[in-house]
Amino acid sequence: MLKLVVCIKQVPMVSELPWDPATGTIQRDLAEGMMNPACRSALDAALRIKEAAGGEITAITMGPPMAEEILREAIALGADRGVLLTDRKMAGADTSVTSHTLARAIEKACPGFDLILCGFSTIDSETAQVGPQLAEELDIPGVAYVNELEISGRTVRMQRFTDNFLETLEMDLPGLVTVTTGRYAPRHVPLGGLQAAFAGADIVSLDAAAVGLDPERIGAKGSATKIRNVYSPTAGKKNIVLTGAPKRIVEQLFERFDDKIGGAIGRDLKTERK
Amino acid sequence: MDFNPCMKHKVVRKAVRMFAEAELAPIAHDIDRDARFPWEVMEKMRPLHFFGLQAPKAYGGAEMDTISYAIVIEEISRVSAAVGLCLTVHNSVGIYPIVRFGTEEQKNRFLPAMTQGERIGAFCLTEANAGSDAGGVETIAVRDGRDYVINGTKIFVTNGGVCGTALIFAITDTQNPQRSAAVFIVEKDNPGFAVGEIEDLCGMRANPVSSLFLEDCRVPETNLLGRPGNGIKIALETLDTGRLGIAAQALGLAQAAFEDSVRYSKERQQFRKPISSFQTIQNYLADMATEIDAARLLLYRACAVRDAGRPFGAEAAMAKLYCSALATRVTNTAVQIHGGYGYSKEYDVERYFRDAKVTEIYEGTSEVQRMVISRAVLARRT
Helix, strand or coil: CCEEEEECCEEECCCCCCEECCCCEECCCCCCEEECHHHHHHHHHHHHHHHHHCCEEEEEEECCHHHHHHHHHHHHHCCCEEEEECCHHHCCCCHHHHHHHHHHHHHHHCCCCCEEEEECCCCCCCCCCHHHHHHHHHCCCEEEEECEEEEECCEEEEEEEECCEEEEEEEECCEEEEECCCCCCCCCCCHHHHHHHHHCCCEEEECHHHHCCCHHHCHHHHCCCCCCCCCCCCCCCCCCCCCCCHHHHHHHHHHHHHHHHHHHHCCCHHHHHC | CCCCCCHHHHHHHHHHHHHHHHHHHHHHHHHHHCCCCCHHHHHHHHHHCCCCCCCCHHHCCCCCCHHHHHHHHHHHHHHCHHHHHHHHHHHHHHHHHHHHHCCHHHHHHHHHHHHCCCCEEEEECCECCECCCHHHCCCEEEEECCEEEEEEEEEEECCHHHEEEEEEEEECCCCCHHHHEEEEEEECCCCCEEEEEECCCCCCCCCCCEEEEEEEEEEEHHHEECCCCCHHHHHHHHHHHHHHHHHHHHHHHHHHHHHHHHHHHHHCEECCEEHHHCHHHHHHHHHHHHHHHHHHHHHHHHHHHHHCCCCCHHHHHHHHHHHHHHHHHHHHHHHHHHHHHHCCCCCCHHHHHHHHHHHHCCCCCHHHHHHHHHHHHHHHCC
């Protein structure tokens, strides 16, 4: 029986993203959480494998205690069990430390896994790094941005779009994929499943000590990167009137906008002019 | 006393909201305009247990608690009150009487198709001369061997045009209508059962409310729910439950009107300022928010009393009375805040305004709710 692990993350609902201008991080306590859309697609991919060939799905998430919500939701959708990694010491982790934490927890809670499925990216920070780094941490092959996958025997065959062509790849198990939102549409949660998921579901909660993590290597403390600033891009409009003879106008156009024009035609006009 | 929603109720709300926003919101305006019942959405709701919200698992239901049930109806009604109406009527007065009063044989025979949404339920009490006065029912069921033959006309039947299983309230003895009242389970394909024209109503237009005709409609005695004479008891108990659903529906409507008003008042500029910066509009919004919160607490309290297994008739009537009056008030204010645009079909508040009024009328008018409440009050106080 295939042992599937789906990494899911609770993200703030898109409708409201209250971020703290002082720290540059999202004020998660103010936001209503939801399962990240690409994680829902990864779960859907896992559910299809289970429905077609059988298997056992473990949903795993790292986050505040409230993140238990999405584990229950995953179980309502058809996952068999949930693992919640929650510990104040894990808070503030960057992507590298997150991958490290997840890797050790998966080794602990899901030994002998066959395939790990992650969403290709999360809508709160959009780094798309955790999945590939997790494969590195576990020293298994990984393929990112998978659009569609199927398993036969110990081989996963995957398709993904890169630039303007379609790639078909094969990978041996155990392995990891990150799944896009293209092919696998998030499912709606069945209400009966939700009722059952809250009545009695197999969810274990693990803290740093239970996983056996070195406190120096997790959370904000272990993170090599720090967020310096988060801000909303400001889009503004400005009218500029260029005056003079036509030749002078064109010259001004190139002086002011050489980077944009060069970008559009694929040449470095600044250097060329020099 | 804990006023925080538990994790389950939060997740139920999010799951239903996500469904409603994705599947219903894009068509909510059009199905109202075209008075069209959205079968395609029903198909999507069926596997998600929307048609067996509180029915036992053994018959295919989700076996939800009553607060979860109210949240489901509230969230669906927030997007389309007409679809919320279909669900609440089906689940409460359609399914519940069979769960509560049906024999094991009846449950096995009727419930699975209903909880799977293959047969939509309807509860038929109202007639030309009977509504608030259940004793005025003229539909008659006459015993003939091991069958009953039913004759009569039911009007204003919610889900009438799409129902597969109808609970028909009838008398079995013209000499003694009150004591002979009974409820019969009649299926759409039963000879002698016919659907009348769809009513042309002010609101809830996507729900096919119709009359139903019973002409020598013969059903086996095994389709009688409870015993002859139990009819009034079944109707009253069923309506207590139904009222929670209608209160939730009204609350969802009020919530939608409120959210639209907040959004619009921030966008709409007059005198070079958003109208939300004017104290008059702020007062409107403050009153709406306060009343919606009060209504929600009243409703969830009534649901919690029911889940605790205590009598909840008066609490349900209070919730229904308050939530429905609130929905009418809030949707009215929402139109006012939207000004001329609010009166236009371009904006949803006009639909909410039309949909809200009937919540004060069906499942017991506000006047009937006050009767129920005052009876409880007078019985308690000496």
